[in-house]
Amino acid sequence: MGSFFIIVILLLALIVSAVVCVQISVLVKAGIALAVTSAILSVIMFRLGAALAAAFELSVCAGLITVIFISAVSMTKIMSKEELAEKRRERNKRFASLPAILIVVFAAALFFFWPHIDATLPFAASAQGDTVQNILWNKRQVDLIGQAVIMLIGVYGVMVFFRESDKE
Amino acid sequence: MSILFASFIIAVILLFTIGVYSLLMTRNLMRILISVEILTKGVTLLLIAIGYVTGRMAAAQAYVITIIVIEVVLLAIATGIILGAYRKNDTLNTGFLNNLKG
Numbered sequence: 001m002g003s004f005f006i007i008v009i010l011l012l013a014l015i016v017s018a019v020v021c022v023q024i025s026v027l028v029k030a031g032i033a034l035a036v037t038s039a040i041l042s043v044i045m046f047r048l049g050a051a052l053a054a055a056f057e058l059s060v061c062a063g064l065i066t067v068i069f070i071s072a073v074s075m076t077k078i079m080s081k082e083e084l085a086e087k088r089r090e091r092n093k094r095f096a097s098l099p100a101i102l103i104v105v106f107a108a109a110l111f112f113f114w115p116h117i118d119a120t121l122p123f124a125a126s127a128q129g130d131t132v133q134n135i136l137w138n139k140r141q142v143d144l145i146g147q148a149v150i151m152l153i154g155v156y157g158v159m160v161f162f163r164e165s166d167k168e
Numbered sequence: 169m170s171i172l173f174a175s176f177i178i179a180v181i182l183l184f185t186i187g188v189y190s191l192l193m194t195r196n197l198m199r200i201l202i203s204v205e206i207l208t209k210g211v212t213l214l215l216i217a218i219g220y221v222t223g224r225m226a227a228a229q230a231y232v233i234t235i236i237v238i239e240v241v242l243l244a245i246a247t248g249i250i251l252g253a254y255r256k257n258d259t260l261n262t263g264f265l266n267n268l269k270g
Contacts, residue, residue: 004172011179014213018183018206022190027198034202041209045232048220053232057212060236065205065243072247073198076254094193098186105185109178116169135230143230147237154241161248 007047014040019102023095025088031069038062052132176217183210197250197260201243208239 017040021033038061045054079087136144169177187207194200212232219228254260 007172008175011175014209015179015182015186018186018209021202021206022186022194022199027196030199030202034205037206037209041213044213045216048216049225050216050219050229050232053212053216053229053236056233056236060240061205061209065240068240068243068247069198069201072251075251076260077258095190098189101189102182102185105181106178109181113169113174113177117171117174118169130224130226132226132229132233135226136233140230143234147234150238150241154244157245158248161245161252 003047007044010040010044010047014044015102019098023091023098025084025091027073028070031066031073034069035062035066038065170221173217173221176213180210180214180217183207183213195262197253197262200262201246201250205239205243208235211235 014037017033017037021030021037024030024033038057042054042057042062045051045057183206187203187210190203190206191200194203212235215228215231215235216225219225250260253265257265259265
């Protein structure tokens with residue numbers, strides 16, 4: 001039961017960091033909040049026994065994506081303090097209703113799921129004796145080919161876009 | 169449905185609500201990317217929860233790794249496009265990106 005409460009606390013932290021991520025007005029801080037969200041998600045994955053996916057999430061989503069994001073933000077112009085204050089006011093006004101909407105959605109989801117929830121202790125179903133390596137290399141090679149093609153397309157796309165911007 | 173799986177489903181629904189609300193409300197291109205990232209986090213969490221409940225965690229991890237690869241490529245290309253748009257228009261606000269007069 002203690003493990004269940006830890007998972008619930010981590011899920012709450014995940015939701016709070018996602019809300020902070022969309023509500024905060026400074027883009028760099030939003031990027032850092034996104035990294036925190038990814039880090040919390042990777043802790044949840046690790047606790048559920050998905051260690052490999054957790055390592056990927058932590059290194060790629062919390063690391064690489066944050067670096068790309070902050071580099072992109074650093075290439076844009078800095079706002080003046082007045083502009084920033086005005087943007088912050090406008091953003092706070094636009095996102096003021098988000099917590100209320102979340103509470104309503106939470107209540108609706110709880111109302112919908114309550115009759116279907118049983119009070120059994122949440123243990124994992126027995127693992128079906130397969131490894132990630134076996135699935136990736138022997139059963140889902142098409143996924144691997146797809147990933148390689150997507151990565152090549154990504155590299156090509158980034159080269160094209162950055163070359164065009166260099167010419168300008 | 170166990171209480172743990174219900175908690176995961178509710179968390180995924182809340183993450184989707186945050187992502188969709190932010191997508192609808194924001195006008196900044198980088199923030200649109202952040203919203204898409206949050207939606208992807210919801211999908212990742214759902215996959216891992218289903219893998220845990222059904223005992224097929226290895227398959228769930230394989231799918232999550234594929235999603236992460238696609239996510240990072242999407243972000244890299246989208247960042248390139250956004251920076252290109254910023255250099256041309258000097259703004260990240262979608263309200264001012266009206267060169268095609270749409």
